[in-house]
Amino acid sequence: MxxxxxxxxxxxxxxxxxxxxxxxxxxxxxxxxxxxxxxxxxxxxxxxxxxxxxxxxxxxxxGFINSHTHAPMTLFRGFADDLPLMTWLEDKIWPAEDKLQGEDVYWGTLLSCLEMIKSGTTTFNDMYFFLDDMAKAVGESGMRAVLSRGLIGLEERKAAVGLEETEKLIGSWHNAFDGRIKMMLGPHAPYTCPPEFLIKIIEKAEQHKLPLHIHLAETKFEVEQSKQLYGMTPIEHMEKLGLFNYPVTAAHCVHLSPGDIEILSRNKVTVVHNPGSNLKLGSGIAPVIQLLEAGVTVSLGTDSAASNNNLDMLEEVRLAALIHKGVTGDPTVLPACKALEMATREGAKSIFCEGEIGMLKTxxxxxxxxxxxxxxxxxxxxxxxxxxxxxxxxxxxxxxxxxxxxxxxxxEIKNLDQEKIMYHAQKMASILTGGIPCEGASN
Structure with a gap:
């Protein structure tokens, strides 16, 4: 040994x-x-x-725990900047993602792993597609990851395929690489997953006894749309459907009412604060202080490099510590130690790996x-x-x-070829987005 x-x-x-x-x-x-x-x-x-x-x-x-990201989206870094979320998604990101193949996801994931290791991240919680290729890249990198196959229910055929793939992926990768990979269920968001589809996902969570990873209340538009369609906020809607009867990692939670915060606290939903991405997309600033006061576990994530535009957790720690002082006018809120806890110990709690990672402890x-x-x-x-x-x-x-x-x-990264990864990632990104390869990129 x-x-x-x-x-x-x-x-x-x-x-x-x-x-x-x-x-x-x-x-x-x-x-x-x-x-x-x-x-x-x-x-x-x-x-x-x-x-x-x-x-x-x-x-x-x-090691830092990046509690919410989309690793392969490093391929879209700098491709769609200075846009609101729905424009960013519908006009730029989703059309580019329609062109993705497994090989793209493999190299994009390896590029993310390089970046995360170099900035001190040892575990990340991810939601994306082509998870066989993602898992292979994670295995090669030596990193620890929790993976969710992103599930969208807007088209019946694609929704069914997503559930079938999820079933196979759980069998293939849960606890793979000596336990370094774990799986969650990954409904994308209430606005992309109709109630009947979410119920099917909840049934899978019950069947496999696995947590869920979902985007919630990221924008004002999402909240208003939910009120129009269902007469309730996204948080109220998820509670009514029974999603919170299971362990849930909820990314963003920017636009919350006091009632929403009470629901999250009562149901022990863990929240991932993504300050860099939320600021850049103009989504707002999550009410982290109120969440913490209510006893909610809050961790940190970078979101994707397409919306951040990096995967630097130390930057997220600093942002979290600073912006809440600014918006509250109170320099004592979210002190340095608490911000670091959110990237370590609270990160482990947030992705249900408490007792295994997040502390230096025997x-x-x-x-x-x-x-x-x-x-x-x-x-x-x-x-x-x-x-x-x-x-x-x-x-x-x-x-x-x-x-x-x-x-x-x-x-020096020990088990990944940085130059080769950057070459292939640039090549894939140029094809997907129509960009121009950087001069000097070589195999």
Whole structure:
């Protein structure tokens, strides 16, 4: 069994007490953490370990959890900017997605995995199509992922195909790659899934005992449309249909009434805040402070690189910490530690992986990152948590370990060919969108 020791580092555990260790070490045995604590005298014999990593001048954190994204949409980065959501979807994204093939999704997913690993993300929660190709890419990358086949019920034939594919995908990929891949059910949104179709999806959730991943209350238009069609908000509508009788990860939840927040809290629905995407699409700012006050689990996601336009979770942490101070006029709300919790511990809760990832704790999966603190923009050193949230850059993340395996060290990705992935992604994107390949792209 591979046994790794990381020593002489700051450790931000994000355990239940948010314990911070100034000079500590972590021992990894196989794919789990077997020790987190102070540096132990007499435990430095290298022969006891496959590797000893001296992390002096660095902080060790749990890997970031991107609780809502659409990884293959990196192929549409920069393709449809400065547009409202429905125009963005109907006029640009959906027509381009109609051209997608499995190979496009494979290379787009690998490009996302490259970007996420380089910015410290170790787990992502995704909804998309061609999941066989996505799962293959995730397996090769070494990342951890929760995948949902996006389900849209506007056309009867396509809706039936989506449900059939979901059934097969669950059988093929749930708990694949030593458990690194898990599956959810993925109804896209109430405005693309009529009630009778949502009921069929709910039946699948009951059959397979799996959570659901859905977009909810992202725009004012969606809420008003729901009121016109059903006489209730999207949140009220989902509760009436019985969706919330099952574990649900709800992305966005920007436009909520006090009654909606009470429903989400009472039903223990977890909410994914996507500040960058919501700002860029002009969708608004989710009432995160009210959700937290109501006891709702709130995590962070980037949404897709087509609407963000990156997958940098540290940027989302900083945005979340800043914008709610601005909109409330209260600089004490959503402090730095809480923002980081939303990207780690709360992320695990949000995608129903609590007890497995999201903390640096004995028995948890060895998913962690090392961030170099010895940088000009992190000097002088006063407050570790504040530095990570308000001053650090994702490029400061030097080492990423997932499932006990070093997937990036000294900024070098170990098991993916960056140049080859970028070449194929650019080629696929140019065909899909009619764009011009970047000069210098080579195989």
């Amino acid at each position: 591979v046994k790794i020791k990381i020593t002489n580092c700051h450790i931000h555990t994000f355990n239940e007490e948010n314990q911070v260790i100034d000079s500590g070490e972590i021992v990894i045995e196989g794919d789990v953490i077997s020790y987190v604590g102070e540096v132990r005298d007499g435990e430095n014999d290298k022969k006891d370990f496959s590797r000893v990593i001296d992390a002096r001048g660095k902080v060790c954190l749990p 028995g948890y999966k060895a998913d962690l990152i090392l961030l170099n603190l010895e940088k000009p923009h992190l000097c002088p050193f006063h407050d570790l948590t504040a530095h990570i949230v308000y001053a650090a850059q994702s490029s400061d993340i030097e080492t990423v370990i997932i499932d006990g395996k070093v997937v990036m060290e000294n900024r």
